[in-house]
Amino acid sequence: MKSKVIDLYFFSGTGNTLLVSKEIKKYFEENQFTVNLIRIEKSQHLEVDKSHTIGIAVPIAVQTTFPFCWSFINNLPETDEKTEVFLVTTRTMYSGGIIGPAKKILRKKGYITIGAKEIKMPSNFSPTKMFKLKNDDKKTSAGLIEARRFAHNLHYNITHWLDVNPVAGIVKKISLQKSFSWMRKHHKMYANESKCIRCGLCFKLCPVDNIEMINYPEFKDTCQFCMRCYHFCPTDAIEMTNMQIRKYTAVKAEELLK
Ligand SMILES: Cc1cc2nc3c(=O)[nH]c(=O)nc-3n(C[C@H](O)[C@H](O)[C@H](O)COP(=O)(O)O)c2cc1C
Structure with a gap:
């Protein structure tokens, strides 16, 4: 990684993404980096320091992430300073509409997309009537181990970021254009x-x-x-x-x- 300072922008609804962000911060601080954790919901119009590495950590929601997290990504400034960026998501099962589409947007803005990782954490959206979920603590511990491994891999430049595929673009579009408004109507x-x-x-x-x-x-x-x-x-x-x-x-x- 080029910079010794990481600005890690995160949103967390119920805490999973915050725990993962803190674990990444801890790893890098143990390795003489400075990590600033910055809340996305307060950062929609912030000046981004393009000489720092930018981290983005968000939860998965309806196979993509929340519209206001996309606004944050869409509003990041363009860069010609080879600014490095990484992405972490937390999810329960499956996403599909975030990794590739985010890479496409960030590349277009001039960022060097150094790595993306999806980390499994307990569910904060399980219908109680369908099934009872157990082992939240175990899942959290495993997720934090993954977060630390990802930070280590970023540090040693051995991460990757999957390219966009047509399905991911469609999943993102449907989720953002249909699913959230459907949910607002029915729930x-x-x-x-x-x-x-x-x-x-x-x-x-x-x-x-x-x-x-x-x-x-x-x-x-x-x-x-x-x-x-x-x-x-x-x-x-x-x-x-x-x-x-x-x-x-x-x-x-x-x-x-x-
Ligand atoms: C409205 C909503 C939709 C969700 N949709 C998905 C999904 O499509 N796929 C998935 O794997 N997890 C989904 N989840 C689960 C969360 O991504 C997961 O629990 C996440 O770790 C929560 O992070 P947080 O505690 O930082 O908010 C959803 C959660 C919510 C609230």
Whole structure:
């Protein structure tokens, strides 16, 4: 790697991607790099230092990632400084619409795409009625080992980044153009007023300002289903129509607000 400074831009709904980002930071700091962890939801219009290596870490959602994470990638400035970039995703099973399409965008902007890795972590989107998932701790430990191995491979320049294929482009397009709006129509988030204590945590956590605190939380129409409000609500007052999701958090809510 060219630079000894890494700016690792991350988004994490429930903590998996934060844990992976921290593990990568830890590996590089043990090897005399400086790593800045920067939250994507606060970085849509940030000046990027093109002399640093750029890392991007995002969760998979409906086989791609959240539209606002794509906005971050799309908004990265062009570079003619041979800026190196790597990508990490966390997922439960399958993605398809991110690795190749992200490479295409970043190459076009002039970045050197040094490596991409998808890391398996526990699910934060499992319908409770379908199956009960166990072994979250085991999955997390295995995921963090993978994260560390990826950091090591980046350090020694032995990573790769798969090229775009037509299927990946189509998966991304369908997910972004259809799936999120379909979900907004069929699975509306709302606060159950009989349980809500009006603490405002959901409002503070929402990365896209979709929640207004009027008397109770009111949801607007830009939800991207990162599930933070749902999983971190201290009284389980945030509910979703037509679906029940198993509760899951990998870190404390404060970790995501820092
Ligand atoms: C709305 C939504 C859709 C998801 N879709 C997928 C998917 O298509 N494939 C997959 O492998 N995991 C999927 N997941 C699971 C997450 O990618 C996974 O649990 C991730 O590690 C969560 O990271 P976080 O805790 O940093 O938010 C989805 C999660 C959510 C909330």
